[in-house]
Amino acid sequence: xxxxxxxxxxxxxxxxxxxxxxxxxxxxxxFADARLGQMSPDELDRYEALxxxxxxDLYQWVSGQKPAPDALRPLVEDITRTACTGPT
Numbered sequence: 001x002x003x004x005x006x007x008x009x010x011x012x013x014x015x016x017x018x019x020x021x022x023x024x025x026x027x028x029x030x031f032a033d034a035r036l037g038q039m040s041p042d043e044l045d046r047y048e049a050l051x052x053x054x055x056x057d058l059y060q061w062v063s064g065q066k067p068a069p070d071a072l073r074p075l076v077e078d079i080t081r082t083a084c085t086g087p088t
Contacts, residue, residue, distance in 0.1 A: 008044065009036050009037065009044075012032065012036055012044065012047065012048060012051070013029070013032045013033075013036065015048075015051050016028035016029050016031070016032040016051065017029045017032075019055050019058075020055045021055045021056075021059065023059055024055045024058055024059055024062075026083075027059075027062055027079065027083045027084060028051075028079070028083070030082065030083035031078075031079045031082050031083040034082050034083070035078070035082055043075075046072070046075050047075060049072075050072055050075055050076070053072070058076075061076045062076060062079055062080050062083075062084060063084075064080070
């Protein structure tokens with residue numbers, strides 16, 4: 001069965017909101033709400049791969065406590081800019 005783009009976005013939003021630690025739920029839901037609908041299929045593939053990472057690692061990357069792996073760094077930086085910065 002082939003997943004429709006709409007169903008994929010719904011599934012990724014759900015995975016973004018049910019992480020394991022509340023901080024990552026909030027961060028990833030903000031990002032998902034702001035960006036998922038604008039992302040290309042390749043960008044969604046990278047985001048889905050990021051969702052497979054451990055929450056503790058993700059939080060340290062997004063918060064700047066540790067550098068993200070090179071392959072995920074641009075996406076992590078986008079998440080930080082989109083979900084972790086206050087209004088200007």
